[in-house]
Amino acid sequence: MNSAPILSWADCAARLVAVAAGRAAADLVIRGGTLVNVQSRELLPGWQVAVAEGRFAYVGPDASHCIGPRTRIVDATGQFLIPGLCDGHMHIESGMLTPAEFAAAVIPHGTTTIFHDPHEIANVLGLLGVRMMHDEALLQPINIFTQMPSCAPSAPGLETTGYEIGPDDVAEAMRWPGIIGLGEMMNYPGVINGSQQMLEEIAATMRAGKTVGGHYASPDRGIAFHAYVAGGPSDDHEGTRESDAIDRVRQGMRSMLRLGSAWYDIESQITAITEKGLDPRNFILCTDDCHSGTLVHDGHMNRAVRHAIACGCDPLIALQMATINTATHFGLERELGSIAPGRRADVILTSDLRDLPIEAVFARGIQVAEGGRLTATCPHYDWPKEVRATVRLGRAKTADDFAIAAPSGAARVTARVIGVVENQAPTRALTADLAVTGGRVEAQDDVAQIALVERHQATGQVVNAFVSGFGYTGRMALASTVAHDSHHMIIVGTDRDQMALAANRLAQIGGGATLWRDGEELALVPMPIAGLMSDRPAREVADKAQALVAAMADCGCTLNNAYMQHSLLALVVIPELRISDKGLIDVTQFAVTDLFVPGH
Incomplete structure (x- = not known):
């Protein structure tokens, strides 16, 4: 059963008053x-709620005066009533799902409630793709608010996307009913x-009275950081250290602490609350990126809340960070x-408020789980x-497309290498001494x-480089058309x-992820919608x-x-070293850099 489109508070106030008054x-x-009141941070045993028109009409010690012959009564003896959980920042496409x-x-x-930024599909299909995500979001029985993507490309001049987003697109989207603000800048x-x-x-968003999302991935807290905050972003989820969280909230930003499939940034920052004693109302929990396996097997925002509690956070504060804090940030606390x-x-x-088993879920007054x-x-x-x-390679790829030519006459080279950091978004800028065979540089060991x-445009272009940290052995390759944020095809092999x-297989099926070893396909996840998503059921995709x-x-x-790490190797706005269609990118300098170290 679905909930109908919910009436505004103004449109149903008369009935809410009548129910609360017993008429x-x-x-x-x-x-x-026992009601968990996140407004006052209290447990209120015996408190009852009465719902009408999909909204709470009465919240108090005794709702018996609200009951009529057709009222559904739910007995919650032995249970806590907590607000539905809110994800303050995430990308639906990362779940591989629509x-x-x-x-x-x-x-x-x-x-x-979800606040999602569909900048993945924006990079592939532009404003049309954003509109499709927005429209499907509004069909759902829960609240899915869309943040208009701000950066496609994420770093102009350092990557080429399928489409570009500009101020006119942002101004247009601000008029759509489900747009809540601007996606991460x-x-x-x-x-x-x-x-x-x-x-x-940013100005178009502010004129619409909506929220500007932040993304400041630099460790620099000097003048550059202050200039960024002055520009208007009101939150940030890129912190990985306690000091990151503290610096943001001191500047009036909300610090978003994330627990995604591969981002474990709550534990390192929650101490700003648990040990330093900062006001928790300026902190929000989010997931950023969760793939379908995590969603089906481990959970979503309930997983993030449990983790925050396990890291020493008071359960009621953790719940505030996943409910009222998020709503307040987006101007939706009423x-x-x-x-x-x-x-x-x-x-x-x-x-149980610590283990948080989800025994029943109601959305807009309708039981949905x-x-x-x-x-x-x-x-x-x-x-x-x-x-x-949307997967246009121009022509079938051969092994020669992936050959890396050595400098003339070189027997060995010193190459720049992207170093993967487990459970974090940043990479390291490494170097490796590599052998040359027949004029071609060869991968070796963990490189x-x-x-x-x-x-996107069928140019046939291939950019080659080196990466370490995956630990692959044997003759293999993993290809994916999910490659944040430009979403070209990324292959590691x-x-x-x-x-x-692997490349030709994804062109054949319209996108997804595939892993090959010794000429055999070991695994395939088809994602034909923009090369980013499947429209199959979540469990099947998981x-x-x-x-x-x-x-x-x-x-x-x-x-x-590791697949999440793989998909972020082209994310040219997070340090230190990435790959794009322009070449190897030094994100600390926001510039293209040479694959080989000069003079070595």
């Missing part, structure tokens, strides 16, 4: 439990240096994020054929080849023939994703959630 019957009453299937995956985990050098385009996008009169009736029943099982329908958008034909294959096989992870491990990889 009309509620649609739903939940009684017998908004409908993402909602279906996270609802049983207690997520009832990743082009922080542009803001710092007064880029007219970036500042116009609409959601707490169990209080007039708010959307998004509520979870759980028997019970005992980990989805009880609602999540409608799909009718995705057109053209979004399933594998990485290639970026242009897939130890053998050029396998790299060609099974394929888990098979991919297992195949990566079988090829020697021991990293946690």
Whole structure:
């Protein structure tokens, strides 16, 4: 059963008042439990709630006067009533799922509100792709608000995207009903240096009275940081240290602490609250990027809350960081994020505030999950054929496309190498002494080849470099058309023939991820929608994703959630070293750098 589009508070105030006063019957009453009040940070045993028109009408010690012959009564004895959980910053595409299937995956985990930035599809399909994500989001039985992507490309001049987003696109999107603000402003050098385009996008958002998302990935807390904050971003999720969180909130930003599939940044920053005693209302929990395997098997925002508690955070504070803090940040504290009169009736029943088992979920007053099982329908958008034909290589690839020519006459070279850092977004800028055979530089030991294959305009371009940290052995290659943020094709391999096989396979199926070894395909995750998402059920996609992870491990990889690390190797706005269609990118300098170290 789906909830109908919810009426505004103003449009149903008369009925809410009548129910609260006992003159009309509620649609739903939940009684017998202990209410978690995130407004006052209290546990209120015996408090009851009455729901009408998808909103809380009465919240208090006794809702018996709200009950009529048709009122559904839910007995919550032995359970806590907590607000539905909110994800303050995330990318639906990272789940390999469409908004409908993402909602279906996270609802049983207690997520009832999502603030998503579809900048992945924006890089492939432009404003049209954003609109499709926005429209499917509005069909769902939970609240999915869209942040208009700000940076496609994320770093102008350092990458080429399928489409570009500009101020006119932002101004247009601000008029759409589900747009809540501007997505993470990743082009922080542009803001710092007064880029007219970036500042116009921010201005268009501010004129609409909406929130500007932040992304400051530099460790520099000097003048550059202060210039970025002055530009208007009001939150940031790129912190990895306690000092990162403290510096942000001191400047009036909300510090977003993330726990995604591969980002474990809560533990290192939560001490700003638990040890330094900073005001927790300026902190928000988010996931940023979660793939389908994590969603199905481990959870979503309930996982982040549990983790924060395990790291020493008071359970009520952790819940505030995943509910009312998030709603307040986006100007929606009178609409959601707490169990209080007039708010959307998004509520979870759980028997334990630390382990947080999600026993029942209500969204807008309708039960949408019970005992980990989805009880609602999540409608799909009718995705057109053209979004399933976005992988354009120009011609089939061969092993020669992945050969790296050595400088003339060299027997060995010193090459720059992208160093993967487990469980973090940043990489390290490394070097390696590599052998030359027949004029070609060869990967060796833990140094594998990485290639970026242009897939938007069919130019046939291939950029080759080196990466370490995956631990691959044997003759293998992993290719993916999920390659944040430009989403060309990224291939990591130890053998050029396998790299060609993997590239051609993804061109054949319209995108996704595939792993090859010794001429055999070991795993495949088809993602035909923009080469980023599947429209298959979450559990089916999760099974394929888990098979991919297992195949990566079988090829020697021991990293946690290594596919997520793979997909970020082209993210040219997070230090230190990345790859793009322009070449190897030194993100500390925001400049193209040579593959080989001069003079070595």
